[in-house]
Amino acid sequence: MSGATGSEKKTALYDKHVALGARMVPFAGYMMPLSYSGQLAEHSAVRDRVGIFDLSHMGEFMITGPGAIEAVDKLLTNRFTGSKPFQAVYSPMCLDSGGIIDDLIAYNLPDGVYLVVNASNIDKDARWIQEHLPAGVHFGNISDHTSLIAIQGPATLEFMTPIMDQPIAHMPTYTSVRAKVAGIEALVSRTGYTGEDGYELYVANAVAPELWDRLLELGQSHGLAPIGLAARDTLRFEMGYCLYGNDIDETTTPLEAGLAWTVKMDKADFVGRQALMEQDKSGIPRRLVGLRPEGDRAIPRQGNPLKIEDRQIGHVTSGTFAPSLGMGLGMGYVESALSRPRTRVTIDVRGKDVPAAVTVLPFYTYGSRPGRRKI
């Protein structure tokens, strides 16, 4: 993490975070709340009750015009044509090489295709998409006018149902609806990055502070807590969700990253298809796996080498203490032959050899996210 340069943007909720006593840090060109009451307390609040996040640093694009759906479909590895109105689709967007430019969510809205991209990739994605759109399909970057507030946690419905102007409990995950939340118009999407039930609310910047205040006030009796980026990272990590820049980037393919379910080889041609077909056929050289150190006091960290008998077989891409599991865990790429669960590897943690086992993702399987099997 580098220091602030002073050129960072502020989200529409910046003053709210400061007033709440948040520790503000530069992240992807924005000053964002790292934590409010403490990372562990915030992590638990989302696992046990419900949390509210400002994710307004994320980028939003609107693609419009005849053929917008097909044009976007060509840029995504997942199938977007045939999606229902207001459906959301998670997908990598790849280079010709099959490397991942970004991972995003595409919404099929009546007024166009709405893309939600990682903050750190906004400029790069905007260039890439515009270069690939056919004549007549228009690109708009509405990131600077759009705020994103997420509500996540098992108590989400209990909190939100009474403050909505329409029912939302029946919504499957990865669907959205235009609705009023606490009296304020929003695009309400049943999505998230925590493994818990939850909704993401897209609103205009102008109404975001008012919505934030109303939600915090109405949520008080439900234990609603503001959650910073630090807890957001441990929540997503426990679910084995890839973080762009850590676990996936332009040098990794969706097949290597365990995202084969988002690659639809049988749909119409898409950018990266040829390379991904070839990789699928010739063999995927490495795979993203979970790593569980032996003993409960070693914490793998990003960049730690993975070894078998002094031969490096990969490296840790995300590593942290996992609060809900009470131990240090890692994610990382290993040669495919060594990617089977229970394969024993060594993690070089700051020069110390820590024995570890390859394990399946997600690490955490008790989340309230609908559709997830509880063990």
Place this chain on the structure above:
Amino acid sequence: MAAVRGAEKFKEGVLGMNTPAELKYTEEHEWVKLEGKEALVGITDYAQGELGDIVFVELPSEGKTVKQGEVFGTIEAVKTVSDLYAPVTGKVIAINTALVDHPEHINKSPYTDGWMIRIAVDNPGEMEKLLNADGYKTHVGGH
């Protein structure tokens, strides 16, 4: 504790931090309190804030000798890990075993319950090489 979180230097963090005047400090964010010939050592309020929630601390065993400026342990926060540097030379005569089950003491009370080791100091003159509270505040404030 070198390079804590890239040593983000936020004025609000610096102004809000607690830096007791009676302690001495290292540039690596340890504090030391001299009590006769013994020194109590921990990390500063600024450091715990930069690290975030602390989950494990690895400390030397009693009887081990630590040397001024050298690593005596490590501290693991949820998201980051950092070395601990001995502010003075001497023998470790006590360690705070409560930190095994309650590492959060370091976050909550860095100067009291969060102490880490007690050292029988070889040469109290070494204290002169350390920063006083104002010097430490200037150091983390980046003035």
